[in-house]
Amino acid sequence: MITHQEALEKVLAHSQGFGTISISLEQANGCILAEQVMADRDFPPFDRVTKDGIAINFEAYHLGVRDVPIQEIAAAGSPQKTLLNATACIEVMTGAMLPKGTDTVIMYEHLNIKDGTASIIKEVKKGQNIHIKGSDEPKGSLVLAAGIKIGSAEIGVLASVGKAMVTVKKMPKACIVSTGDELVGVAEVPAPYQIRKSNSYTLQSALKEQGIPTNVVHINDDKANTVKQLKQLLLDYDVLLLSGGVSKGKYDYLPEAFDALGVKKVFHRVKQRPGKPFWFGRHETLATTIFAFPGNPASTFANYHIYFLPWLNQCTGLSTKQEIQVLLNNDFDNPTDLTRFARAKVSAVSGRLHAQLIAGNGSGDLTSLTKSNGLLRFEPQKNYGKGSQVPFIPTRKPFL
Amino acid sequence: MITHQEALEKVLAHSQGFGTISISLEQANGCILAEQVMADRDFPPFDRVTKDGIAINFEAYHLGVRDVPIQEIAAAGSPQKTLLNATACIEVMTGAMLPKGTDTVIMYEHLNIKDGTASIIKEVKKGQNIHIKGSDEPKGSLVLAAGIKIGSAEIGVLASVGKAMVTVKKMPKACIVSTGDELVGVAEVPAPYQIRKSNSYTLQSALKEQGIPTNVVHINDDKANTVKQLKQLLLDYDVLLLSGGVSKGKYDYLPEAFDALGVKKVFHRVKQRPGKPFWFGRHETLATTIFAFPGNPASTFANYHIYFLPWLNQCTGLSTKQEIQVLLNNDFDNPTDLTRFARAKVSAVSGRLHAQLIAGNGSGDLTSLTKSNGLLRFEPQKNYGKGSQVPFIPTRKPFL
Structure with missing residues (x-):
């Protein structure tokens, strides 16, 4: 391991x-x-008026002119106007091109307008209320990398x-595969010894959040059939996400089926809880990557976030960093030699991220996942006191 | 105001x-x-085996039995088996129903199996490796509120x-309305005095993230036409999100058009920057709510997050709390009588949320929005020192 x-x-x-x-x-x-x-x-593409009011030639104002007749109106979306007389003004609207011959804009709030003449009633600064051409981004500059x-x-x-x-x-072509004869569809009434599929729906929903539409198939616990179905899936998809079929059970055929199909086993079983029986492999020729998660809902959910998402980010060039540091509200002892991933709810309080452990009932317990917003990672054989910094993998978006 | x-x-x-x-x-x-x-x-719906191995009657083990013949195999998805002899065992697979007459499961790792008999080589605890019926959720309990x-x-x-x-x-039927004669479509080549629409695309994308598909229309700066188009939109939609047309310009027809159409103005202009000329109203008879944002991209973007999202959450019953407290990396003085919303990038470092101000170039500057992940809210006439706690409105999901 x-x-x-x-x-x-x-x-x-x-x-x-x-x-x-x-x-x-x-x-x-x-x-x-x-x-x-x-x-x-250029952004903006022209010297852009940022206030409704008038545009003037500041030199005239500087020389004492305060009452300026309005020559005309420059609307947003109109070709550039030209001020014909430096002691007059042009009425300008937000978004308009600054008229030629003007260099300063005065908003209506600082004007009295009467009989076609604007009287300036507040001090004016040269160049005010103009968004200068190219000041955000000059033409040719990189705006998005x-x-x-x-x-x-x-x-x-x-x-x-x-x-x-x-x-x-492009996102990978992905297929979700459920295994296990105990599973029935969501619309079916299960027999007493059956349960409904849930991992397929959870994974499909999670991949949809990543912009990846998925097909979902089910494989029964039959060895020949498992090999036959997987063969086609390896051909058709870039990545397979399976759940179940990788433990030590008599009917856990996935590892040997993949072996028979020429898939390289990269590893099987990881020193962690939940999610230990995780099987990961790759068919190099067909360029198909296989994430075979354990069948328990909490294991599949955890390993999707712990392994699949960083892999997807690596494939698409995003950061693979999926952890942030948070502050533990509880004590937590991990005497095992396994990395423990514990469900927690992190909240932002006074600028700090506090993590409250969510009591779960083992890896089969799905409802405790709905009460958490991520997983705390605890190192093997280490005890954590209240207030410790612990890495946290968010499984849900906001901390609000 | x-x-x-x-x-x-x-x-x-x-x-x-x-x-x-x-x-x-x-x-x-x-x-x-x-x-x-x-x-x-019940969840689980039966006493569920959680390890591949054997199921035994603990009483026999307690009395000293260590070598137990295997009666048969209980697979996941098979009807319940019954142990016929208390000193024998049934081989069990993860997910199977615990056989009648057994109460304890021993995993393969703690067994030697030879010639149809399992020898128990590790100490056993009564009841181990069983996920008890109903222990996650009993039948009838609330699993999602x-x-x-x-x-x-x-x-x-x-x-x-x-x-x-x-x-x-149900989400509201929403329409996005751009206004302004200076705007052309994204696929067009703008004249020197024109710019391309961006608010419509930004809002459409933001609403799509909320699961709300939208129609997008454009209204030119023509009063009669504005009234005519808005009349139909008021009839057809639950909520309108407009940008532009609410400042003090000669062609800012929206407020009077809404007035003519019987829309109640709830307020116009807010003591804030960016986003001051925000107009908000409601047509009570038609039950249409109107968010008319200022036309500058940063203003529309800010007010969408500051007002529209909390409104939407209130409508659908989610929490309207949109702020978290973060710790300021910079000094910030707000001598104005306006609430300032400043672009910032918040990062989680060692369990703390640190906010770095992103220099912007006024409310027309769109590219600085791509460098931030939210807005800091600064009270009027208040100075903030480095390390201050400041409310932050996330505009992007993770802090990674």
């Missing part, structure tokens, strides 16, 4: 890229940008520079 | 529900549960209790 750290390193060493794809801007949220995005023009995850703010930038189509990283 | 706090209270006072809808489990991630979900059977946001863990629980269809909160 290898340690959690060794297992994570081996998983990350088996990453691969899946190429890129051009998609429409509307689809790009959550995707990973795969091109350098430059400003196609390849490799970032696109959120709403990036969508706005992409729109601004005219990226109607965006090149993003 | 009202304060930010007053504005937020008024926005939250104008929330409403949008009913519920039944959707398939596969669609439910990110939705808000609108029913109490009970365990439809109405009002929670459904994530992957909840999807697993819903699957386990057979919820192929789930009742969730």
Whole structure:
């Protein structure tokens, strides 16, 4: 058995890229940008009026002019106007091009306007209320670097520079595989000795959050059939996420089936709880990576976050760092030689991240996962006192 | 002008529900549960074997029996077996029903098996390696309460209790409206005095993250046309998110258009920066809520997070708390009488949340939004020293 750290390193060493794809801007949220995005023009593209009011020539103001006749109005979206007389002004709207011959904007609140003449009633600073051309980003500058995850703010930038189509990283073609004769579908009424599938739904939902649509298949505990079904899945997909079938049971056929199909076992079993019987392998020729998680819901859920997500991030070029340091609210002793991953709820209180352990009932207990927002990682044979800093792997988004 | 706090209270006072809808489990991630979900059977539904090995009658072990002939195999997914002789055993697989007449499971690692007989080579504790029926959740207990946001863990629980269809909160029918004659589409080449739309794309992307598909329309700076288009939108949608058209400009027709259409203005202009010219109203008869944000990208982005998201959460029954306390890395003075919302990047370091201010270039600057993960809120006329606790509104998910 290898340690959690060794297992994570081996998983990350088996990453691969899946190429890129051009998609429409509307689809790009959550995707990973795969091109350098430059400003196609200056931002702002012209000296832009930032207040509704008038534009003047400051020199005239400096020389004492306070009452300025309004020549005309410059609206946003209109071609640039020109001030014909330096002692007059042009009425300007937010977003308009600053008129030629003007260099300063005075907002309505600092004016009295009567009979077509604006009287300036407050002190004016040269150049005020103008967003200078190119001051945010000059033309040609890098506004978004390849490799970032696109959120709403990036969508706005992409729109601004005219990226109607965006090149993003392709996600792996993924298939979720449940195993075990005890499993029935969610819409079925289980016999007393059966349970409903849950891992498939959990994984499908989690992968959907990553922008990965998945197919879901079930394999019964039959050796010949397991080999036959897996053979096709290895051909069809970049990555398989399986649950069950990797323990020491008589009907846990996955390891030998993968062996028969030429899949390299990278490791089987990790010194951790939950999630110990994790099997990880790779078919090099077919370039298919296999995450075969133990069947218990808490084990599958934990290992998805501990191993699969960092692997996915490595494949797509995102940071593989998945832990943050939090402060423990409880004592926790780990006398075992296993890395322990304990469910916890982390809250932000007064600028500090406090972790409250969530009592669980072993790796079969699914409901305690709904009360936690991540997993604390405890080293083997180490005791932790209240207030200790402990690494935390979030499994849910906010700390609110 | 009202304060930010007053504005937020008024926005939250104008929330409403949008009913519920039944959707398939596969669609439910990110939705808000609108029913109490009970365990439809005990969890686990039977005394469940948790290790591959053998099941014995502990009394026989207690009386000294160490070599137990294997009667048969109990697989997961098979009907319950019965141990016929208390000094024998049944080979059991993880997930199987514990056989009648047995009460203790011994894993393979603690056995020598030869010629159909298992020899017990390690001390055994009565009842070990059994997940007791109903010990996670007894039948009829509440496993998920109405009002929670459904994530992957909840999807697993819903699957386990057979919820192929789930009742969730309906989201509002939302329309995004851009205004301003200076705007052109993302695929167009703007004239020197034009800019591309970005707010519409940003808002559409942000609402998509909330599970709300949106239509997007544009209204030109024409008064009659503005009234006509808004009239139809008020009829068709639960909520409108507009950008632009609410400043003091000659062509900022939105406030008077809404007035002409019988929309109650709840407030216009808030003592804050960015986002001051925010207009908020409600058509009570049509039950349409209107968020008319200022046109600058940073203003729209900020006000979406400061006002719209808490409103949406209030409407769907989620917590409206959107701030966490973080620790300021910089000094910040706010001599103005405005609440300041400053872009910042918060990182978790050693269990503490540190906020680094991101230099921006006024409310027109979109690229600085891509470098931040939220907004710090600074009270009017207050100075903040390094290390101060400041409320932070996340605009992006993780702190990793």
